[in-house]
Every structure is written in C-alpha cells, then in structure tokens.
Amino acid sequence: MKNNTGDQSPYRWVIVGVSAVMLAVSMGMMVNGASVLLIPLHQEFGWDRGSVSLINVAGLMGLAVGGIIMGRIADRTSTRRVAVFGAIVLGLSIFSASRAEELWQFYILFFIAGALGAGALFAPLVANVGNWFVTGAGMAVGIVSAGQALGQGGVPYSIAILIENIGWRDALMTMGAFTLVVMVPLALTIQRAPLAAQVAQGAAEDKWPTQLPPHIVVIWISAAVLFCCTCMAVPLMHLVPLIQDRGLPLEDAGSVMFVMMIVAVLGRLFFGKLADILGAVRAYWIASFWQTVLVLGFIQIESLGSFYIFAVIYGFGYAGVMTGVIITVRELTPVSRRASALGITTVFAWIGHGVGGYQGGFFFDLTGNYTLTYANAAMAGVINLIIVGALYFTIRRRGARRGGLAQQSGVA
Numbered sequence: 001m002k003n004n005t006g007d008q009s010p011y012r013w014v015i016v017g018v019s020a021v022m023l024a025v026s027m028g029m030m031v032n033g034a035s036v037l038l039i040p041l042h043q044e045f046g047w048d049r050g051s052v053s054l055i056n057v058a059g060l061m062g063l064a065v066g067g068i069i070m071g072r073i074a075d076r077t078s079t080r081r082v083a084v085f086g087a088i089v090l091g092l093s094i095f096s097a098s099r100a101e102e103l104w105q106f107y108i109l110f111f112i113a114g115a116l117g118a119g120a121l122f123a124p125l126v127a128n129v130g131n132w133f134v135t136g137a138g139m140a141v142g143i144v145s146a147g148q149a150l151g152q153g154g155v156p157y158s159i160a161i162l163i164e165n166i167g168w169r170d171a172l173m174t175m176g177a178f179t180l181v182v183m184v185p186l187a188l189t190i191q192r193a194p195l196a197a198q199v200a201q202g203a204a205e206d207k208w209p210t211q212l213p214p215h216i217v218v219i220w221i222s223a224a225v226l227f228c229c230t231c232m233a234v235p236l237m238h239l240v241p242l243i244q245d246r247g248l249p250l251e252d253a254g255s256v257m258f259v260m261m262i263v264a265v266l267g268r269l270f271f272g273k274l275a276d277i278l279g280a281v282r283a284y285w286i287a288s289f290w291q292t293v294l295v296l297g298f299i300q301i302e303s304l305g306s307f308y309i310f311a312v313i314y315g316f317g318y319a320g321v322m323t324g325v326i327i328t329v330r331e332l333t334p335v336s337r338r339a340s341a342l343g344i345t346t347v348f349a350w351i352g353h354g355v356g357g358y359q360g361g362f363f364f365d366l367t368g369n370y371t372l373t374y375a376n377a378a379m380a381g382v383i384n385l386i387i388v389g390a391l392y393f394t395i396r397r398r399g400a401r402r403g404g405l406a407q408q409s410g411v412a
Contacts (some may be wrong), residue, residue, distance in 0.1 A: 037159075050364075083120065090183065145245075153258040200340055218341050228321055283325075292384070359376055
C-alpha cells in the first residue's frame with residue numbers, strides 16, 4: 001500500500017538524483033570554483049591572492065543572504081519555481097563574469113550568482129529531499145551531499161583544464177552556458193514532497209522533534225557551522241595554490257582536489273548511513289573531529305604523490321561534515337521550517353567559508369606561506385567540536401528528563 005506521506009513513492013529517488021546533479025554544478029562553482037582563478041587572475045591583472053579570494057567571499061555572502069530569502073520562499077510556495085529561477089541566474093552570472101575587467105565586477109557578479117542563483121538551490125533542494133523520506137533520510141541526504149562533493153572536485157578541475165587550454169575567460173563562458181543547458185531542464189522536474197504539502201495544507205501534524213525550541217536549535221547549529229566551515233574552507237580554497245607553490249602545474253593541483261572530492265562522495269554516503277545508525281549529531285561530531293585533526297597535515301607535504309594519498313584520507317572524513325550539518329538540521333526542526341532553518345544555518349556556513357578562504361589569502365600575503373592559515377583552520381575546528389558536543393549532551397539530558405525523547409531527535 002502506498003504511504004500518503006510519499007515515503008514509498010519511487011519518484012523520491014528522481015528527486016534525489018536531480019538534486020544531487022544540480023548541487024554538484026552550483027555548489028562546485030560557488031564554494032570553491034574560484035580557487036582555480038587565484039593565480040590566472042594574478043598573472044593577468046596583478047591582483048594579490050587576498051583580493052582575488054574575496055571573489056569567493058562575495059559569492060558565499062550571496063549564498064548566505066539568498067539562503068534565508070529563498071529558503072523561506074520555498075517553504076511557502078514552490079520549490080520548482082525557486083530552482084528554475086536559481087538555475088537561470090547562476091548560468092547568466094557565470095557567463096557574464098567571463099567578460100569582467102575589474103575586480104569589483106567579479107565581486108558583484110559572484111554575489112548575484114550566490115544570492116539569486118545557488119542560494120535558490122541549496123537550502124530548498126536539500127530540505128525538499130529530506131521531506132520526501134520519512135525513514136532513511138540520512139542516506140538520501142548523503143547521496144545529495146555526495147553530489148555536491150563531486151561537484152566541488154569536478155567543477156574546479158574541469159575549469160582548470162579549460163583554463164589551461166582556452167584561457168580563463170572562455171572557461172567561464174563555457175561553464176555558464178553548460179549551467180543553463182543542464183540545470184534549467186533538471187529544475188523543471190522538481191516536485192514538492194507530499195509530506196510538506198500536507199503540513200502546509202493542515203492535513204498533517206507538524207511536530208517538534210526535540211525538546212529544544214526550533215529557534216534555539218538553529219542558533220546552536222549556526223554557531224557550530226560558522227567555525228567548522230572556517231576550518232573546511234582553507235583546503236577547499238587554498239589547496240590548489242598550495243600545491244602550485246610546490247612547483248607543480250595547475251592541472252596536477254586541480255587533479256588532487258578532484259581526487260579528494262571523489263573520495264568525499266564515498267565519505268558523504270558513509271556518514272549519511274552513520275547518521276541513520278548513530279544519530280545526526282554524533283555523525284556530525286565524528287566527521288568534524290576527523291577534519292580538525294588532519295587539516296594541518298597539508299602544509300607538511302611536498303610531493304604530488306603524497307598530496308594524492310593525504311587527499312584520500314582527509315577527503316573521506318571531512319566530507320561527512322556537510323552531511324552531518326544537513327541531517328542535524330532536518331532531525332531537529334519541524335517539517336514546515338526545514339528550508340528556512342537550513343537557509344539560516346547555511347548563512348553562517350557560508351560566512352565561515354568566506355572567513356576561512358579570505359584569511360587564507362590574507363595570511364599568505366602577510367607571511368609568504370600557508371602555515372598560519374592552516375593553523376587558524378585547526379583552531380576553528382576545535383571550537384566547532386566543543387559547540388557540537390555541548391548540543392549533543394544538552395539534548396541527551398533534556399531527552400532523558402522527558403522519557404527518552406533524545407532517541408527521537410536523532411542523537412541517542
């Protein structure tokens with residue numbers, strides 16, 4: 001018998017697949033696609049790495065603003081319309097960036113691409129996927145998150161190859177055209193989850209999954225992701241130039257990032273399943289610990305082969321962080337607020353990404369090396385671990401006081 005929540009609908013897997021591809025393209029471009037532009041733009045215009053890194057910051061700040069607005073719109077209206085709009089804006093913005101001549105033009109175009117493009121995709125699509133699954137949401141979100149990881153490796157690597165062969169302008173033009181051709185048709189296949197539609201119509205109850213009020217949960221997770229994404233952003237933005245500083249070509253440096261993100265696909269699937277078994281907050285903490293302990297290792301490496309090996313080890317564990325964040329938000333917030341809650345939480349994620357990426361370029365320009373950059377990343381990771389641990393024990397304690405509700409919230 002078909003479940004009226006949509007849990008047994010085979011179309012939910014179409015939603016998962018389409019969302020994974022769309023996040024691969026959009027987040028691959030916005031989160032760390034600009035990393036391969038650092039040196040080409042310096043060579044053509046003479047801009048230092050700190051200034052060029054602000055292109056990435058502008059895009060992430062756009063994501064932060066757009067995530068709140070578009071998440072709220074998607075909760076109230078149509079995820080499909082929001083996704084189509086985002087795909088069009090993202091493609092046009094990237095295409096236009098290929099003609100930019102001034103640094104401020106890059107800042108504006110990437111901000112628009114983040115706010116009205118990728119910002120209309122990330123929170124709405126991820127929340128919609130989670131709402132299609134009453135059980136097994138961890139694995140479903142893990143698949144979508146794995147698509148994002150694949151894009152974060154594949155998009156910069158593809159752009160790096162294009163830059164090597166046709167230059168950075170034609171590379172961005174090609175990427176913009178590809179985004180429009182692929183993303184808009186995919187966005188038209190998106191449908192709202194039946195459970196979310198029922199809640200919106202008052203036909204299904206919208207329960208609080210934890211004794212913590214939703215706004216407290218959002219504040220708590222937002223504080224954590226600010227620091228975890230500051231840590232995460234450093235290798236994402238500065239691994240490619242770090243490898244180039246070792247005397248290796250851009251294409252080889254981009255291939256290391258691609259390998260790391262390929263492994264991250266497996267890591268995100270693994271941590272999605274782990275969240276189904278251990279609970280979302282536990283899985284999030286474990287992945288954060290992995291990332292924090294290993295991030296300093298990058299600055300100790302000199303050879304291409306060693307970079308590949310370490311990228312595999314680091315990439316598998318770090319990848320679970322984003323899966324953990326997404327599933328934690330899903331598990332601890334009501335259905336009617338999930339896109340909005342994820343949009344607000346990811347504001348702080350993108351701010352963290354922006355801070356991590358910018359401080360990386362700033363301290364490189366200041367010191368001439370990446371030692372302080374990666375040390376700051378590790379410090380931010382430690383703060384995140386403390387905040388997530390406190391959230392886990394708070395929910396566990398409150399759940400124990402109220403008859404074991406912690407297990408229902410995905411933390412037991």
